[in-house]
Amino acid sequence: MIPFENILVPTDFSEPSEKAVALAVSLAQRFDAKLTLLHVYELPPVYGYGEALSWPAEDYERAAQRALDDALASLKQLYPRAEGLLDVGRAGDRILALASLRNFDLIVMGTHGRRGIARVFGSVAEKIVRRSPVPVLTVGAREGA
Numbered sequence: 001m002i003p004f005e006n007i008l009v010p011t012d013f014s015e016p017s018e019k020a021v022a023l024a025v026s027l028a029q030r031f032d033a034k035l036t037l038l039h040v041y042e043l044p045p046v047y048g049y050g051e052a053l054s055w056p057a058e059d060y061e062r063a064a065q066r067a068l069d070d071a072l073a074s075l076k077q078l079y080p081r082a083e084g085l086l087d088v089g090r091a092g093d094r095i096l097a098l099a100s101l102r103n104f105d106l107i108v109m110g111t112h113g114r115r116g117i118a119r120v121f122g123s124v125a126e127k128i129v130r131r132s133p134v135p136v137l138t139v140g141a142r143e144g145a
Contacts, residue, residue, distance in 0.1 A: 008104040016110025024108040040091040092127040
């Protein structure tokens with residue numbers, strides 16, 4: 001088995017993400033690996049010109065950081081060597097970029113298992129699986145998935 005040293009776990013704080021975190025912890029413990037919990041938030045699009053319309057970006061960042069800090073605190077109880085990383089942008093793009101930049105050698109992530117029209121608009125997990133430079137382990141949302 002490949003000895004993973006640097007595991008990335010993207011999270012949107014959903015149930016599938018929680019399952020992925022649990023699996024990533026067991027892998028990190030087995031390989032004595034570094035474990036990074038990543039949350040990528042996206043700012044809503046701004047329609048308008050100039051200063052007519054703006055979003056309080058700092059509010060989004062503070063809320064995202066607070067959610068990540070809470071999740072990381074729980075994770076550190078299971079795996080004290082875990083660290084957190086917050087980023088902004090389109091989740092799929094940022095996960096792929098960080099996987100290369102930070103030399104992760106495994107991505108463990110949850111998938112919602114969407115089908116039909118919901119899947120047409122793009123699954124982050126599917127994008128990562130197709131384009132990742134490193135192995136990706138997905139954890140399904142449904143029992144037995």
